[in-house]
Amino acid sequence: MISAPWVCCNCLSRTGKTLFRRSLRYQSTATSGNVPKALLTRARDIAIEHKVLSEKLANGFDTRAAKKLGEYSPIVNALGKWDKASESVTELTSLIHDSTTDSELRSLAADDLEETRAQLAAASQSLITSLVPVHPFAHLPCLLEIRPGAGGSEAAIFAGDLFRMYLAFCNGNGFRTGILKYENINGTSEAGVPLSEAIIEVESDDAYGVFRCEAGVHRVQRVPATETKGRTHTSAASVHVLPSLQDNSSVQEDFDNPESDYYIDQKEVKVEVMRASGAGGQHVNKTESAVRLTHTPTNTVVAMQDSRSQHKNKEAAWALLRSRIAQSRREKREEEMANMRRSVIGVAKMGRGDKVRTYNWGQQRVTDHRSGITVHGLDDVMEGGQTLSKVMDSVRGWLMERDVEALIAEEAEKK
Amino acid sequence: MPRIGNSLLRKAHALDPFLPALLAPCRDIHAAQNELRWLRQHVDRVAKARRARGDTLAKGSLLRQLVSERASGKPLQYILGTEYFGDLEIRCRSGVLIPRQDTAASVTNLVRLLRDAQKLPPELRLLDLCTGTGCVPLLFRHELYTARDDVDLHILGVDVSPKALKLAHYNMQRAHRSMPRGKMRLIRADVVLNPFADQDGDALPLKVALNHSGLPPFWDILVSNPPYISPSNYWTTTTRSVRGYEPKLALVPPSIASQSDTEQGDLFYPRLLEIARDVEAKIVLLEVADLDQAQRVAQRAHNLSIFDGIEIWRERPDINTQAPAGVDNVSIIGEGNARSVLCWRGAGAAWLGKATASAGRDDALRLFRSYGHLPHGDASQAGTSPMEPQFDWPTTPPSEQDLPMAFHNARIARRSRDRFRERLSRRGTGLWTDHPYPEDYYFIRTSFGLQKRRRKP
Numbered sequence: 001m002i003s004a005p006w007v008c009c010n011c012l013s014r015t016g017k018t019l020f021r022r023s024l025r026y027q028s029t030a031t032s033g034n035v036p037k038a039l040l041t042r043a044r045d046i047a048i049e050h051k052v053l054s055e056k057l058a059n060g061f062d063t064r065a066a067k068k069l070g071e072y073s074p075i076v077n078a079l080g081k082w083d084k085a086s087e088s089v090t091e092l093t094s095l096i097h098d099s100t101t102d103s104e105l106r107s108l109a110a111d112d113l114e115e116t117r118a119q120l121a122a123a124s125q126s127l128i129t130s131l132v133p134v135h136p137f138a139h140l141p142c143l144l145e146i147r148p149g150a151g152g153s154e155a156a157i158f159a160g161d162l163f164r165m166y167l168a169f170c171n172g173n174g175f176r177t178g179i180l181k182y183e184n185i186n187g188t189s190e191a192g193v194p195l196s197e198a199i200i201e202v203e204s205d206d207a208y209g210v211f212r213c214e215a216g217v218h219r220v221q222r223v224p225a226t227e228t229k230g231r232t233h234t235s236a237a238s239v240h241v242l243p244s245l246q247d248n249s250s251v252q253e254d255f256d257n258p259e260s261d262y263y264i265d266q267k268e269v270k271v272e273v274m275r276a277s278g279a280g281g282q283h284v285n286k287t288e289s290a291v292r293l294t295h296t297p298t299n300t301v302v303a304m305q306d307s308r309s310q311h312k313n314k315e316a317a318w319a320l321l322r323s324r325i326a327q328s329r330r331e332k333r334e335e336e337m338a339n340m341r342r343s344v345i346g347v348a349k350m351g352r353g354d355k356v357r358t359y360n361w362g363q364q365r366v367t368d369h370r371s372g373i374t375v376h377g378l379d380d381v382m383e384g385g386q387t388l389s390k391v392m393d394s395v396r397g398w399l400m401e402r403d404v405e406a407l408i409a410e411e412a413e414k415k
Numbered sequence: 416m417p418r419i420g421n422s423l424l425r426k427a428h429a430l431d432p433f434l435p436a437l438l439a440p441c442r443d444i445h446a447a448q449n450e451l452r453w454l455r456q457h458v459d460r461v462a463k464a465r466r467a468r469g470d471t472l473a474k475g476s477l478l479r480q481l482v483s484e485r486a487s488g489k490p491l492q493y494i495l496g497t498e499y500f501g502d503l504e505i506r507c508r509s510g511v512l513i514p515r516q517d518t519a520a521s522v523t524n525l526v527r528l529l530r531d532a533q534k535l536p537p538e539l540r541l542l543d544l545c546t547g548t549g550c551v552p553l554l555f556r557h558e559l560y561t562a563r564d565d566v567d568l569h570i571l572g573v574d575v576s577p578k579a580l581k582l583a584h585y586n587m588q589r590a591h592r593s594m595p596r597g598k599m600r601l602i603r604a605d606v607v608l609n610p611f612a613d614q615d616g617d618a619l620p621l622k623v624a625l626n627h628s629g630l631p632p633f634w635d636i637l638v639s640n641p642p643y644i645s646p647s648n649y650w651t652t653t654t655r656s657v658r659g660y661e662p663k664l665a666l667v668p669p670s671i672a673s674q675s676d677t678e679q680g681d682l683f684y685p686r687l688l689e690i691a692r693d694v695e696a697k698i699v700l701l702e703v704a705d706l707d708q709a710q711r712v713a714q715r716a717h718n719l720s721i722f723d724g725i726e727i728w729r730e731r732p733d734i735n736t737q738a739p740a741g742v743d744n745v746s747i748i749g750e751g752n753a754r755s756v757l758c759w760r761g762a763g764a765a766w767l768g769k770a771t772a773s774a775g776r777d778d779a780l781r782l783f784r785s786y787g788h789l790p791h792g793d794a795s796q797a798g799t800s801p802m803e804p805q806f807d808w809p810t811t812p813p814s815e816q817d818l819p820m821a822f823h824n825a826r827i828a829r830r831s832r833d834r835f836r837e838r839l840s841r842r843g844t845g846l847w848t849d850h851p852y853p854e855d856y857y858f859i860r861t862s863f864g865l866q867k868r869r870r871k872p
């Protein structure tokens with residue numbers, strides 16, 4: 001049985017145009033024309049199922065079959081192209097090696113072979129891409145939560161730097177943003193004032209797919225502005241990436257479906273509003289508008305007080321609570337899956353506690369510890385420029401490799 | 416008020432030099448930080464607006480000034496000029512009471528019940544007495560319109576204060592611009608004035624004012640957040656900022672010779688309930704100060720014997736905890752301090768999703784009989800009259816002398832209602848702006864009857 005949701009080519013190309021810039025490396029796995037054997041088997045199984053379904057559909061409409069068919073056809077198409085390219089390569093190769101081929105034809109074939117090989121490589125990539133299950137939240141807008149980690153006020157200043165970095169990145173790349181929460185420790189949004197917590201909502205579709213690689217601990221190495229002896233400090237800020245479920249009708253339909261990640265039983269949420277103790281009513285003209293939600297089964301607490309409107313705070317708190325719960329449910333399932341796989345292959349886990357990237361001011365470099373990339377335009381990274389895109393691309397590529405490995409492991413397990 | 420400790424002040428100062436000053440009105444650091452942030456955002460907005468006009472503004476000095484105003488107790492809502500009320504942003508100005516979150520919670524809960532009603536009249540009339548900023552009917556309208564498009568709301572806000580009316584007018588216009596539906600209207604009237612007493616003040620009793628403005632005498636829903644604080648509670652229970660900056664007229668009912676402290680605090684309720692009866696309101700929602708007052712109001716409403724049900728709502732009536740019905744079947748709903756009293760009769764029961772009420776004829780008879788309970792207007796005969804009511808009005812009314820004055824007035828008003836309806840249909844929908852500000856005119860009682868006078872500028 002194939003249970004993972006399948007990526008649709010179109011979605012993926014929207015999610016990350018540059019997702020697959022680097023070619024994938026599979027040293028240890030058997031490959032056939034660049035596609036790991038296990039994946040090819042999987043694709044062929046799907047093609048067979050696709051055929052069965054098509055026939056079934058010809059005899060009468062069935063929504064589920066139609067949906068499955070829609071999910072499979074990109075794979076079947078990709079497989080078709082791959083087969084064709086692979087056939088051509090074989091044909092040309094045998095032509096070249098055939099001693100009866102005349103020399104003129106052979107040199108023509110040699111010319112063609114080069115191009116056909118390139119085609120095969122491209123077809124391999126799209127076949128692999130089509131097979132990798134897309135993250136179930138990838139199409140959603142997302143929330144970026146930024147908080148200072150270890151390192152005192154320098155960490156809080158760095159958290160503010162990350163906040164501006166992501167905002168600039170969003171501005172430069174056409175992502176709409178909203179600020180759900182911004183708390184400097186003194187209530188301003190000036191640069192250099194330590195940040196205590198910020199939540200950016202990236203409202204564009206597919207934002208989760210783009211930003212999910214940013215989750216984790218970001219480390220900074222520099223001489224803090226407050227340091228008088230010129231010593232370099234190491235501090236950190238953490239970034240959480242949550243799916244945003246606001247204003248997404250397809251997701252909101254799932255709000256009432258107890259099976260879905262987005263479902264929250266209203267009865268399990270304690271809503272508290274700040275009110276001055278005492279008589280209330282006309283007797284007081286308080287300004288407290290804070291709202292606190294507690295999801296009792298998971299003890300998840302969300303508090304919002306940014307807006308003067310209690311109503312807006314409540315809405316924002318609900319949105320955040322839904323996102324956090326959906327994310328933690330998803331993480332739990334991912335962890336279970338990872339544990340299952342770990343016996344077969346060491347799948348790198350990308351948890352929220354792991355150090356993912358280092359920003360080094362002294363050497364003006366940024367290193368991502370997952371993809372291993374190091375870039376030198378630190379300023380451009382901090383300004384959310386092309387260099388940051390490059391780092392993020394490399395992490396997405398790395399993630400894709402992990403997914404492919406997982407897929408192969410899964411196939412191997414089936415045997 | 417207890418002094419704020421030095422360590423807290425030092426901590427606040429370390430965070431921001433403006434914070435210590437804000438600790439006085441806010442009491443805790445989180446609240447002070449929030450207020451400082453909102454003040455800064457406000458200053459930024461003001462500066463931006465000035466820049467757009469080509470002016471410059473010293474942001475630092477404006478902020479310093481606002482912080483010091485706030486530190487001296489001036490409500491933040493007056494400084495920033497707005498308050499949020501449910502989903503709405505309402506303009507505030509000193510001289511008019513700041514809308515309270517508790518009031519919004521009651522209004523929201525009322526509409527929450529109405530939204531699910533199977534059937535509402537296509538033209539629903541809402542009367543808000545003591546409207547202040549106009550926040551109550553505006554939130555009602557907003558909440559109802561976002562849920563239903565099969566109802567047209569006609570709203571009338573009443574207040575005695577010209578300042579309040581001016582502000583309410585502004586708020587209504589703004590709301591109408593952003594959602595041009597239904598009708599809204601404001602009049603100046605005094606809801607506690609006995610319509611039959613001679614008056615020398617320049618505000619008319621409500622009934623007379625309705626009549627004079629050609630407004631309908633019958634309203635489906637009556638809501639009110641009247642002044643309800645007794646003189647002693649004013650000194651012991653209200654905060655300093657309320658006493659120092661908000662109008663006493665909006666908080667404490669006027670004093671009348673030989674009434675107790677509690678009676679003064681309750682002054683509006685008997686009048687409001689009478690008005691509810693006169694306008695034949697199907698639903699009545701009155702805000703109150705606490706559980707004791709709620710129970711007194713519920714008792715009075717009960718004694719009127721026109722209602723099919725009475726409930727007391729706490730500050731958070733949406734939370735489904737219901738105390739067992741106590742005296743006279745009045746249940747207490749929600750959490751927090753008791754905040755309002757809800758009464759319903761006739762069709763109102765179905766609108767609220769409550770168990771069905773008495774039949775139409777019984778309701779009309781009951782309404783008619785209840786005039787026997789009127790404190791003014793001798794209605795002993797009318798109350799026991801064996802007449803068969805039809806519709807909501809007796810076919811053969813008793814002779815003019817026998818009728819209670821309230822009936823008499825209502826009949827006059829009823830005639831004018833038809834005129835009014837005709838005018839409405841000619842005018843189409845929209846905000847009724849062809850009336851001048853209510854405070855441009857006043858009425859005096861002369862030997863020729865009531866006379867309308869234009870105020871001299």
Ligand SMILES: C[S@@+](CC[C@H](N)C(=O)[O-])C[C@H]1O[C@@H](n2cnc3c(N)ncnc32)[C@H](O)[C@@H]1O
Nearest residue numbers: 514545546547574575576605606607640642665
């Ligand atoms: C407690 S405020 C309520 C304002 C508004 N409804 C709210 O909830 O924010 C009471 C209002 O009643 C008005 N008022 C006081 N005495 C009145 C009277 N005798 N007749 C009509 N309105 C009166 C005051 O001007 C004030 O605006």
